[in-house]
Amino acid sequence: xxxxxxxxxxxxxxxxxxxxxxxxxxxxxxxxxxxxxxxxxxxxxxxxxxxxxxxxxxxxxxxxxxxxxxxxxxxxxxxxxxxxxxxxxxxxxxxxxxxxxxxxxxxxxxxxxxxxxxxxxxxxxxxxxxxxxxxxxxxxxxxxxxxxxxxxxxxxxxxxxxxxxxxxxxxxxxxxxxxxxxxxxxxxxxxxxxxxxxxxxxxxxxxxxxxxxxxxxxxxxxxxxxxxxxxxxxxxxxxxxxxxxxxxxxxxxxxxxxxxxxxxxxxxxxxxxxxxxxxxxxxxxxxxxxxxxxxxxxxxxxxxxxxxxxxxxxxxxxxxxxxxxxxxxxxxxxxxxxxxxxxxxxxxxxxxxxxxxxxxxxxxxxxxxxxxxxx
Amino acid sequence: xxxxxxxxxxxxxxxxxxxxxxxxxxxxxxxxxxxxxxxxxxxxxxxxxxxxxxxxxxxxxxxxxxxxxxxxxxxxxxxxxxxxxxxxxxxxxxxxxxxxxxxxxxxxxxxxxxxxxxxxxxxxxxxxxxxxxxxxxxxxxxxxxxxxxxxxxxxxxxxxxxxxxxxxxxxxxxxxxxxxxxxxxxxxxxxxxxxxxxxxxxxxxxxxxxxxxxxxxxxxxxxxxxxxxxxxxxxxxxxxxxxxxxxxxxxxxxxxxxxxxxxxxxxxxxxxxxxxxxxxxxxxxxxxxxxxxxxxxxxxxxxxxxxxxxxxxxxxxxxxxxxxxxxxxxxxxxxxxxxxx
Ligand SMILES: Cc1ncc(C[n+]2csc(CCOP(=O)(O)OP(=O)(O)O)c2C)c(N)n1
Numbered sequence: 220x221x222x223x224x225x226x227x228x229x230x231x232x233x234x235x236x237x238x239x240x241x242x243x244x245x246x247x248x249x250x251x252x253x254x255x256x257x258x259x260x261x262x263x264x265x266x267x268x269x270x271x272x273x274x275x276x277x278x279x280x281x282x283x284x285x286x287x288x289x290x291x292x293x294x295x296x297x298x299x300x301x302x303x304x305x306x307x308x309x310x311x312x313x314x315x316x317x318x319x320x321x322x323x324x325x326x327x328x329x330x331x332x333x334x335x336x337x338x339x340x341x342x343x344x345x346x347x348x349x350x351x352x353x354x355x356x357x358x359x360x361x362x363x364x365x366x367x368x369x370x371x372x373x374x375x376x377x378x379x380x381x382x383x384x385x386x387x388x389x390x391x392x393x394x395x396x397x398x399x400x401x402x403x404x405x406x407x408x409x410x411x412x413x414x415x416x417x418x419x420x421x422x423x424x425x426x427x428x429x430x431x432x433x434x435x436x437x438x439x440x441x442x443x444x445x446x447x448x449x450x451x452x453x454x455x456x457x458x459x460x461x462x463x464x465x466x467x468x469x470x471x472x473x474x475x476x477x478x479x480x481x482x483x484x485x486x487x488x489x490x491x492x493x494x495x496x497x498x499x500x501x502x503x504x505x506x507x508x509x510x511x512x513x514x515x516x517x518x519x520x521x522x523x524x525x526x527x528x529x530x531x532x533x534x535x536x537x538x539x540x541x542x543x544x545x546x547x548x549x550x551x552x553x554x555x556x557x558x559x560x561x562x563x564x565x566x567x568x569x570x571x572x573x574x575x576x577x578x579x580x581x582x583x584x585x586x587x588x589x590x591x592x593x594x
Numbered sequence: 595x596x597x598x599x600x601x602x603x604x605x606x607x608x609x610x611x612x613x614x615x616x617x618x619x620x621x622x623x624x625x626x627x628x629x630x631x632x633x634x635x636x637x638x639x640x641x642x643x644x645x646x647x648x649x650x651x652x653x654x655x656x657x658x659x660x661x662x663x664x665x666x667x668x669x670x671x672x673x674x675x676x677x678x679x680x681x682x683x684x685x686x687x688x689x690x691x692x693x694x695x696x697x698x699x700x701x702x703x704x705x706x707x708x709x710x711x712x713x714x715x716x717x718x719x720x721x722x723x724x725x726x727x728x729x730x731x732x733x734x735x736x737x738x739x740x741x742x743x744x745x746x747x748x749x750x751x752x753x754x755x756x757x758x759x760x761x762x763x764x765x766x767x768x769x770x771x772x773x774x775x776x777x778x779x780x781x782x783x784x785x786x787x788x789x790x791x792x793x794x795x796x797x798x799x800x801x802x803x804x805x806x807x808x809x810x811x812x813x814x815x816x817x818x819x820x821x822x823x824x825x826x827x828x829x830x831x832x833x834x835x836x837x838x839x840x841x842x843x844x845x846x847x848x849x850x851x852x853x854x855x856x857x858x859x860x861x862x863x864x865x866x867x868x869x870x871x872x873x874x875x876x877x878x879x880x881x882x883x884x885x886x887x888x889x890x891x892x893x894x895x896x897x898x899x900x901x902x903x904x905x906x907x908x909x910x911x912x913x914x915x916x917x918x919x920x921x922x923x924x925x926x927x928x929x930x931x932x933x934x935x
Contacts, residue, residue, distance in 0.1 A: 313666075343698035354666065355698050359690050365656050366691070369663020376645070377667055395683070399656030406651050561697045562735055564704060564759035567787070567835030 228436035228448045232480050235455040238508050240516025245456070252447075254459040259523045264306055265454045266514045266524070267532050269298040272322035273511060274536035275331055278543050279321065279338075283489040287547050288338045292319045296452070296484035299510035300416045302326045303457035304384060307465060311381030313370050314353040315363040319416075320386045327353060331543045341551040360391040364400025364413065371409035371474070382410040382468045390421020392438060393429050401476060405442045410468035413439075413476045414461070416451060418483035423496040439476030451479030452508040455517070482508070555581060595778050601771040603745040604634045604710075606779050607752035608672065612642050618756060619664065620647040621657055622674030622710075631676055632712055632771055654680060658687035661707050662695065670706045672756055678713040679722035685730065692761045693736030708755045709763045713741075714805040714856050716769040716903055718896040724768075725893055726857030728804070731763040732833045732866070739833040740786055741765040741804035745775040747831060750783040758786070767805035789837035791844060795826035798913055799844040801867055802854040803830040806904060810854050813909040823913060833863060838870060845875045850916045851883045854904055859887030881916040 229248045235256050237243050245254050257265075276295050282288045294301050301322035308314065308327075316323055324334040329346045336345020337356055344355035354370070357363040367385035374381040391397055392415055404411040415435050419426055432438060439446035445467055449460040457479065464475035482505040486493035518524035559566065559574040566574075598606075611618045620635055626649035629636030638647035650657050654675060661671035675681035681688075688709065695705045715724030731739045738760050742748040748766070755762035784790055792807065793814050802810040807829045814825035828844055830837065845851045851871045855864040868883040886904045894902045 342700065343694075344700070344702075347702050348666070348699050349702050355695070355703075359686060362659060362687060362691060365659025365687065366663040366666065368656075369660035370666050371663070372660070373664045373667025373669055376669075383663070395653075396655050396659060396686070399651075399653040399659065402651050402653065403656045403660050557700075561699075561701045563738070564696070568838065569836060 223440065226440045226443065226445055228434060228446045228478070232448045232450045233456045233460050234450040234453050235459060236453045236513055236517055238452075238513055240513050240520060242517070253463050254456065256455055257458045257462075259518070259521065261458060262455060262514060262518060263523060265299070265303050265458055266511070266518060268302040268306060268326045269454065269511050269514070270532050271536045271539060272302055272326055273298055274533075274540050275325050275543065276322055278540040279335060280485065280489060282335075282544070282547055288335060289340050290488050290490055291321075291335075291338055292488045293485035294319050294322045294483070296505060296509070297416055297418055297481045298322065299454040299457045299514075300414065300451045300479045300481050303454050304386075304414055304461040307458060307462045308384060309381070310352075311374070311379050312352065312465075313367075313374065313381065313383045315357070315367040315370070315383060315385040316353065317357050317360075317363065317386060317388065317391075319388065320356065323386060324353065324356075327351065329353065331539065332546050335547065339547070339551065341553050361387060361394035361396040361400070363387070364397045365403060367411045367413070368400045368404035368407070368409050368474075371404060371411035371468075372407045375410060380410075380469050382412055382465055384465075385411060385413045387413060387415050388421060389415055389417040389419070389426050389435060390424065390429055392435050398438075398442075401439060401442045401444055401474065404474035405444050408471065408473040410471075411474045412461070412464045412468050413474065415476070415478045416481055417478055418481050420483065420487070420496070422487045422491065425496070434478055436476060436478040439474075444473065445475045446477075447475065448478045448480065451481030452505075452510045452513065454510050454514045595776045597774045598745045598777050598779065599771065600742075600745045600748045600766075600773045601632060601634055603749040603777075603779060604752055604766065605636055605638075607749045607756075608635060608638060609641070610780060611672070611753060611756045612638065612646055615670065615756075617668060618646075618670045618672065620672045620674070621650050621661060622648075623650060623652055623657075623676050625649060625674050630674060632768070634710070634766075635674065654682075654684035655687050658684035658692060658709070662687060662691050662705065665695075665705045665707055666703055670708075670756060672708040672710065675709060675711045677723045678711055678725040678727045681709070681711050681727060688731070688737070688763070689734045693734045696760070697736060704759045705761045706759050707761045708752070708758075709761065711763065711765050712768045712771075713765045714767050714769065715893060715899055716805060716856075718899070719768075720896065721893060724899070726805075726855070726888065728763075728765055728833060729857055729862045731765075732863055736761065737834060738762040738786060739765065740831060741767065741833065742831060743767065743770055743773075743804060743807040743829055744783075745773065746777045746781050747783050749777075749779055749781055751786060751831065753780070754786055762786070765804060769805050770808070773808070784831065786832045787835040787837060788832065789828050789830045789840040791826060791840070792829045793825070793827040795824040795848065797824040797848055798850040798852060798916060799826045799828055799841070799848045800852050800854055800909070800913075801828045801830065801841055801871070803833060803863075805856045806854045809904065809906060810909065813906045816906055817910060817913060821910070821914075825913070830867075836866075836870070838874065841867070841871060842874050845871055846878045849878050849880045851875070851879070852909070852912050852916070853883065853885045853887075854909060855885070855887050856903060857888055858890045859885055860890045862887065884912050884915060886912045
């Protein structure tokens with residue numbers, strides 16, 4: 220059993236940078252846990268990834284308007300939560316994302332077109348989970364929490380010191396699988412780190428209707444899990460806290476739960492009308508908390524960033540978006556017969572029969588087209 | 595040779611799988627020191643350690659989801675759901691993830707997970723301990739569903755399930771745990787996907803599986819002794835994949851078919867079997883395909899389970915309804931040609 224003070228989160232969300240970009244003292248407990256201002260190069264990398272990520276996010280949103288994506292859940296505003304935790308992962312670690320975490324996947328180095336495959340509708344998972352050490356994006360809420368616990372335990376059993384990072388929303392913390400995942404990870408002392416991106420809403424339902432807990436981070440305490448809360452719009456604090464969480468998990472001390480207080484600036488998805496459940500005032504208040512503006516102000520003020528470099532990264536982001544646009548505008552090739560290829564390692568006779576039926580339908584369709592074009 | 599129970603055969607299969615493959619892990623509630631409530635995992639923790647036969651927290655979604663994560667790291671988890679109805683909390687993980695992960699990832703993340711479920715009734719259990727839950731799983735693409743009825747099949751199908759790169763829902767009829775046979779283990783029987791004729795007969799095919807195979811064989815004996823009906827009994831063994839060939843060949847020969855399943859009948863496995871037989875053997879049939887199933891009620895309290903369970907009398911009554919006066923016209927061309935013409 221751990222001492223409860225070891226488990227309890229800091230009394231207020233950990234912050235290293237104020238909204239205007241000035242450095243702040245995070246307080247005694249944060250010092251004790253080793254949350255220190257990351258080095259300038261590290262912060263520059265986070266800043267760059269956020270600029271690129273946000274441009275990607277804007278481009279993906281635009282693609283829904285052109286009908287190129289069936290749906291897109293934006294993570295604008297959550298940029299620091301999407302980027303810093305992923306940059307702090309090592310080659311051995313695994314990532315367990317959800318539908319909202321596209322920016323995190325892009326930061327993780329996955330080709331943006333592959334990231335959007337699920338949402339474009341040509342396959343369920345566009346990337347190779349083994350090669351990228353990234354599980355498919357989970358749509359049923361919180362189910363990935365137990366996968367992350369199992370995978371983390373598996374990584375330890377394999378003798379690696381890899382960890383599993385599980386990204387999860389605030390609404391999803393009400394689901395049973397979230398609790399089962401935390402509890403399993405704790406009991407097995409599995410190196411899983413759960414990052415709750417508390418963006419204040421589950422579609423339209425505010426956090427107050429999900430929980431009475433003073434912070435979602437307290438949910439770890441009952442399971443014996445080290446817990447923390449952090450300002451999710453502070454990229455420096457995000458990096459510092461996640462890095463310490465990974466170190467804790469990696470050194471065999473079991474899982475960590477981190478609640479990041481942040482805000483989703485866009486609607487739940489392009490199909491949602493956010494004006495029905497939140498006020499323009501509220502959105503304005505969060506606009507002043509922008510993680511990119513905040514970190515950029517700090518880096519410029521410290522002399523680590525200048526206009527030339529800012530322009531350079533903006534151009535890089537625009538190039539990525541242009542490339543994404545071009546490639547997404549090409550019609551994806553889908554192969555109907557592939558529907559039968561991955562249902563089983565050993566397909567059933569019934570499935571083989573159905574495959575044959577579809578094949579002959581396709582063949583006769585082709586023949587008909589040939590006849591028509593010959594006419 | 596010595597008499598081996600069905601339960602012992604399962605225990606030996608787990609033991610042999612754990613010995614041969616270090617990636618095999620057994621997970622579940624009470625599977626450790628207790629050896630499972632049915633003692634199927636008896637002694638495994640003692641002999642292989644609590645890292646290989648693992649007592650988990652009491653959470654079925656957790657068990658199934660944890661197995662998903664382990665499978666992602668190359669392990670072959672064998673999970674025990676303590677009873678049929680207690681598998682429902684895990685349903686989401688089973689149907690949305692275990693069944694679909696291979697497909698979602700185009701084969702990159704196979705889920706070689708075996709989900710053992712003691713199921714069905716006839717043991718005087720209280721509610722939530724006797725459900726025939728196979729229908730939920732057979733309706734889910736991506737899962738294999740098998741249900742052995744003999745000690746030899748119990749051993750062989752469990753070894754094959756654990757070795758399979760596909761997830762297998764392994765349904766153990768509780769009423770058969772103490773069934774005995776003179777067998778030598780290890781043994782290999784027919785593979786997953788193949789049905790067997792447990793008793794040959796010329797007049798009617800009784801198609802069944804799992805907990806009702808024993809009842810079917812008894813009914814066939816009574817039918818022969820009292821009515822002079824020669825009943826063939828087909829034990830499906832595997833529900834997914836389904837062995838159309840064995841069923842079809844038998845029904846073509848006998849010209850009559852009765853499906854016997856313990857599960858409630860409406861929209862269940864029995865309906866699927868009846869439809870398949872009717873589609874494939876229509877011109878060989880002298881009578882409609884009939885079903886004998888459990889009632890369409892929640893599993894009844896123990897003192898009433900005999901009312902629910904199909905039973906020999908219902909089987910015989912149903913066979914009696916097969917229009918015995920009209921002999922089937924078996925000179926008719928085989929169905930295959932009819933269908934393809
Ligand atoms: C089990 C389940 N129930 C319902 C849904 C439908 N749904 C999709 S997103 C969502 C809200 C999730 O909110 P939250 O966990 O806070 O994540 P966010 O979308 O804010 O990132 C709901 C209810 C779902 N995907 N899965």
